[in-house]
Amino acid sequence: MRALQGHFMKQEDKTLPLVEHFYSFQGEGKFVGTPSIFIRLGGCNLGCKGFNVHIDGITGCDSLKAVHEERFGSSWKKIDDLVPIINSHLKNLDFKPDIVITGGEPLLHYQNPILLKMLDYFVKRGFRITFETNATIKIDFENYTIYKNVVFAMSVKLKNSGEPKSKRVIHEAIKAITENTKLSFFKFVLSKDDLFTKEIGEIISCFKDTPIYCMPMGSTSYELSQNDKAVAEFCIANGYNFVDRMHIRLWSNEEGR
Numbered sequence: 001m002r003a004l005q006g007h008f009m010k011q012e013d014k015t016l017p018l019v020e021h022f023y024s025f026q027g028e029g030k031f032v033g034t035p036s037i038f039i040r041l042g043g044c045n046l047g048c049k050g051f052n053v054h055i056d057g058i059t060g061c062d063s064l065k066a067v068h069e070e071r072f073g074s075s076w077k078k079i080d081d082l083v084p085i086i087n088s089h090l091k092n093l094d095f096k097p098d099i100v101i102t103g104g105e106p107l108l109h110y111q112n113p114i115l116l117k118m119l120d121y122f123v124k125r126g127f128r129i130t131f132e133t134n135a136t137i138k139i140d141f142e143n144y145t146i147y148k149n150v151v152f153a154m155s156v157k158l159k160n161s162g163e164p165k166s167k168r169v170i171h172e173a174i175k176a177i178t179e180n181t182k183l184s185f186f187k188f189v190l191s192k193d194d195l196f197t198k199e200i201g202e203i204i205s206c207f208k209d210t211p212i213y214c215m216p217m218g219s220t221s222y223e224l225s226q227n228d229k230a231v232a233e234f235c236i237a238n239g240y241n242f243v244d245r246m247h248i249r250l251w252s253n254e255e256g257r
C-alpha cells in the first residue's frame with residue numbers, strides 16, 4: 001500500500017486511541033438503518049460547546065468522552081491493531097455490515113499506519129467504510145489513495161456549535177473529499193431555531209452535486225420531537241433529504257448504541 005510505504009512511523013503512530021467499539025445499526029445520514037460496526041477514535045480539533053451536553057462539569061457535544069482528552073483520555077485504549085477488533089464483531093455475523101469510523105474527529109489520525117492497515121484490509125475485502133468527520137482536515141489523497149475508496153459523512157459544523165467559522169468551515173478540506181470520493185455526503189443536525197439562517201446554503205454553494213441530509217437536534221426522543229417537523233418542512237422547501245436520528249429515537253444517548 002502506497003500510503004504505508006512512504007510513511008515514516010512516528011512514536012505517536014505506534015498506537016491509536018480507541019474510545020469504544022460496538023455493533024449496532026447506523027442511526028443517521030445516508031445509510032441510516034444499515035447494520036454497522038462502530039469504531040470511535042479519541043481526539044478532536046474542535047470543541048463545540050454550543051451543543052450544551054454536560055458531563056462531570058464539562059460542556060461540549062454528545063461525543064464529549066471522545067473529545068476531552070484531559071478528562072477522559074485515561075479511559076481510551078492505546079491499540080496497536082484494529083483488524084482483530086473489527087474481526088471480533090464479524091465472527092458472529094454471516095454478512096458484511098458497514099464499518100463506521102467516528103470520533104471525536106477520526107481524520108486527526110488519517111496518516112496513522114494502524115488505521116491505514118485496517119482500511120487496506122477491509123477495503124480489499126469489499127466492506128463499505130464511512131468516516132464521520134467535521135470535514136476540517138484536508139486529506140492528501142494523492143499520497144493516501146486508500147481514502148478514495150471510503151465514504152465521508154461530512155458533518156460541517158454550523159454557528160450553533162459555538163465554534164468560529166474560520167475553524168469549522170474549511171473549503172479546501174471539503175473540496176478534496178468531494179473531488180476524490182464518489183458517495184460522500186453532507187449531514188447537518190438542526191434545531192428549529194437554526195432554520196432561518198442561510199448557513200447551509202452558503203456552505204454547500206460550491207458543492208452542489210453532493211447530497212445533503214438534515215436531521216433534528218436532540219439527545220432524547222422528546223427533544224427530537226421538538227425539532228423534527230420543522231426540520232422536515234425545511235428539507236421539503238429546500239430539496240434536502242430528511243432523516244431522523246433513529247438511535248436516539250430508540251435508545252436516547254445510551255452508550256454502545
Ligand code: SF4
Pocket residue numbers: 044045046047048060061062063064067103104105134157161
Ligand atoms: S467536531 Fe464533532 S466531535 Fe468534535 S467537538 Fe464538535 S461535535 Fe464534538
